[in-house]
Amino acid sequence: MVRFWLLFLLLCVAGAHATHAEEVLHLYNWNNYISEQTLQRFETRCGCRVKQDYYSDNEEMLAKLEAGAIGYDLLVPTGNAVESLIRRGALRPLDKTRLPHLDDIKPEFRNPWYDPAGRYAVPYATSVTLIGYNVEKLRALQLPTDTWALIFEPRYLAKIRGKVTVLNSQRELMAAAMKYLGHSVQSRDMAQWEAAKTLILRAKPYWATFSNSTYIKDLAVGNIWVAHGYSNDMFRAREDAKAAGRPFTIGFTIPREGAVLAVDNWVLHRSGEHPNLALRFIDFMLEGENAADVSNLIGAGNPNAAATRWLRPEIADDPGIFPSGADLRRLEMLRDFEPRMRRALSRLWTEIKVR
Secondary structure, three states: OHHHHHHHHHHHHHHHHHHOOOOEEEEEEEOOOOOHHHHHHHHHHHOOEEEEEEEOOHHHHHHHHHOOOOOOOEEOOEHHHHHHHHHOOOEEOOOHHHOOOHHHEOHHHOOOOOOOOOOOOEEEEEEEEEEEEEHHHHHHOOOOOOOOHHHHOHHHHOOOOOOEEEOOOHHHHHHHHHHHOOOOOOOOOHHHHHHHHHHHHHHHHHOOEEOOOHHHHHHHHOOOOEEEEEHHHHHHHHHHHHHOOOOOOEEEEOOOOOEEEEEEEEEEEOOOOOHHHHHHHHHHHHOHHHHHHHHHOOOOEOOEHHHHHHOOHHHHOOOOOOOOHHHHOOEEOOOOOOHHHHHHHHHHHHHHHHO
8 A cells, every 4th residue: 555655656746747847949040149148037937948059051051951850949040041941831920919029120120021921030130241350460461451352352361361261151252252343142143153253262272261150269369360250250259359358359340342231030940849939939039128138248230129228339339230321231131042043053162162
């Protein structure tokens, strides 16, 4: 009889644990794109846990999902990747009744070209692909910091050989070359893309490496002096160098020829097992104070009007994070190309990487 009651009690305890099992939200995100403080506040509120996996560019994320990766509740794709995911039928429509803070999105970010009916995507953050640099080193070398010529022209690169990194991203690097040559990043003219490839190959011997994440640390500690990368990553490098007391400053500038503007979005993947928790997380991130974290702590631009009152003044006034009207007119977003164009660009990228 004693054994019976012991077994009964054990089963009750086990059942209680099963009933109150901790929910886990699976987030597939960019590196360095949400602060630990923000995640901890959400976990405390929901009594759940957020588990993140990371990707370094949209192509990597799309390829992993295409290869069969499942179980992600939330993704954070850029507009052109949202367009691709919608076309593939990979996303769940949003239940907007569960997003009471959705109206805080600024009007200019609502119903964007990649999701014109606003059925799938909630804008989270913006970034610009630009040039980060060691202010003191480039000033001493009398090099320009407001032009893509800094990473493409041998007359400048000869002074900084081995101290330059560029993004390991077909779309981003080739877009920078296209802007420098005066072409649109949406061009279908293969002669223009061939010219961009030639420009990149001419500059490649001067570069240290292709990097999607290590450039943050390398710039912050002084291993490199120039980096092609994302504005929020340059912010991180600047803050890290300052915190470490480095004898130099990290600056970042939008090149005068123009650049790529990205809007990254919360979307629900069809394979996710916790869509309601994902919607709860999105609405949490739409609250003004939480939305401001991506600017104040990560250095990204912000599509959320409610975040404005929470922004640090030096962040709100930084043109590398919140571009001026004149800068915005020189920025373009990447669009998803048709399969034939994607194959052609992949061929050019392979030629760039193997030579």
